[in-house]
Amino acid sequence: MALPPRKIKLAPEGSSNYKGAYSVVDVSKSISSKPNSSSTKATKASSSSTKQAPMTLSSKTSKTTSSSAQNSPANGNPAVWPDSLKAYVGRCFASVGPSQRGAMEKNLKKVITSAIESTSLWAIDWDTRELPLDGIRAVDDGEDMMEKLKTDAKKRADAKSDSATGTVAVGAIRTSPPPPSSYKAASITFTKSDQQYSTTNGQASSSISKATKRSAKWDQRSVEPETTEDSAKRKKTSIFADTNYLSSNVEQVRKEKRLLRFDSPSGNESTPTPVATPEYVSATFVQDTEQEIFVGRSMKLEKKYLRLTSAPDPETVRPLHVLRQTLDLLKEKWKSERNYAYICDQFKSMRQDLTVQLIQNEFTVNVYEIHARIALENGDLGEYNQCQTQLRTLYAMNIAGHPIEFLAYRILYLLHTRNRSDMNDLLIELTDEQKADDAIAHALQVREAMTDQDYHSLMRLYLSAPNMGGYIMDSFIDRERHAALEIICKAFRPDVPLRFLTDEIGFDSDKSCYEFLEKHALNQFIDESSLRLRAKDAYPTAQNNRMTAFKKIDIKGQI
């Protein structure tokens, strides 16, 4: 009996018939609109019980026996429920967000089913019983949990994606989001306690105390006189609930966070604070009207990119107003630190957050444009191309940005990948107005110079590329240099000065030109005294260089 109570509920999932009888929507509505109803009024009994929660396991055991002696009139007849159980169930629901009610349902169901099966329904001291919080977020809840968790993982993910809508509903109705500072505080608390919970069973007592703290807080808002009407309702609730609900430790943490968010500073539910930051409203409230819109709740500015393999978790997704701050932060960081690996990673996670929340506005365009530019600056064409592709769709939706600038980049990019049919398509769509733009005119001239193998013009265009076009040209300029060298070696006799080569293959100094030649084994044909390249001798090598340079290009332009 000295087992942590959580373990008891590992029971067969036989009697799960009430699923959905008590819909999530109903719950959230009743919570938010009528503070007195259902789970919130989880009640008097619980308020007293939570105070006892920190008691040790042994004392609990003794109490269990005593209570069983007291009130087991029904003797295993599940139609009659102990009051303490009803209170317990109410407490369980109150401890989770609307999002995770489904999960809680399941947990509770197990707990109670096992209680019935062991005919300990009246024996267990429900007042002191710990809430069945595992299975929802508790990841390291003990080794014996691991198997179960694996199967639960998917359910959990489902529950989480639900939670987005649920939370939004609550927030929207109350219209009382706290100032961002309290968000932040909440998320910090969360992280901390999360760590606590991810410890093992051995530390159960510490978790319990933690849980108590939380319940105490939760309690603050839910201490309310119970009306007879309510109690009737509650009875109903618990009947349904007994087979239906489950929860997890961490879920309680979630709850706490939510409380911090939505409760007025006084902690009293009945006095909502209607102060809403405009951003918040636009991000959540407005979108609430559309179903299935996902809004994150993470308040952390920075986040590592991780490719999503399941439904996104709103706790780790940042809403629009946070992302705006993130962008400012990243811009600062990029200016000061210039750590591309970090910046790229951060931008990817930002793009992911935008995508999962279906945010497509000027801010999105801005993020993609900045990321594209930074990627270009660092020669990361693969990343650039991803941004470019997205930008095309966004521009097509007539979202303001810099479509012309990026159209010019796209032309240059197509030159890099040598995608001729796409280039043809693009030319067809070009308007006269676009052609008149400097950047696009430049890109088109580059195209012409390249197909004509006109290295002289090409190198001049390279050195005078507008915006960040030079960075894209960087990616193919070496290739073209090899082509130019081959032509020069073929056409000029007997030799050409290094000076001339520097100009014609687009280097800014003889030194860098020489280094290039050296790297590609052409310096051996340079006469050291006169600094002239013996064209005829160099030709085979130049030809070879060109052939290798033109071989390795795949469609995406990634190296």
Add this chain to the structure above:
Amino acid sequence: MAAYREQNALTQLLNRIAERTDKWVLPVVYTVTQELRIIAMEADHYIEDRMSGSSASNSAKPNKLEEAARTINRTLTVCLNDRNSSMQNSRKWGVYFIISLLFKIYFKLGTISLATSVVRVLNASSAAGDIPSVEEYPKAHMVTFKYYVGILAFMDEEYEKAEEHLHVALNNCHKRATRNQELILQYLLPTHLLLHRRYPSKAVWRTFPRLQIIYEELFNASKRGDMRTYEAALAAREKLFVTRRIYLTMLKIRTKIVRPRLFEQVYLASDKSTRVPVSAFRKGLEFVGIDVDDDQVECWAAVMIYQGQMKGYISRERKTIVLSNNDPFPR
């Protein structure tokens, strides 16, 4: 609109029926799919008209043709995947007709990449010997098919391939189908010029007056190396060439054909001297309105030498282009 819906449904039904039949069903398939394409285009026109009539909302663009293309693409699969052992009665005999129809739609929609992917599918199955070679099909099927494949190669600047396909198309084209011949020649003429510097005869211009309007001036200018006229004529036809995806090729002709002719003119003007100063070429360019420096001239000359349009070498030291004694501008 309703007509389109019905026709699309009919085609889809037919697709399913055709799965269980063999060659006899093909004429039905041909008629139905062909009509689907036409009705889909009508439907798109209709939607477009109605949209421009009302407020210009950016809601759904007319996409019935795209939808039709998807249906017809399924028809293609049905034809390709005939497991019937006897080739004689196979639905595979419908493949080229359907593909040509798809090409027509894809070109209209401007989704060339889809056309290339269809070709890839086809190449895969013909390489596996699953379908008879295109020559065994009815000539009409073959001509249309070769025409489009030729254009695809043309657009990818694979001119040798384009020439080959277009030749087959032209040679098998019906004598009286002048419109079709004209379409084929529209691509074949510049290909010929670019590859072999071969010009069409006067008879061609007489038979195809439309082609004469498009090309004659340009071709004559290119023959003379008259860059100025060529540029002007090209600019006047830019829109047309761009939409037909010929523009890039015409630019290629400018550098590969017209410019060497211009250089040749300079060479002839300097009494076929084998040593022509770079400045002389520069002045020649200047004469036709192209104002560039000596380095640019050298670059152009270098490219010509490299590509074999001019024989000789450039002496950087003496600022002179030394031309070969023997036929410096080979045909």
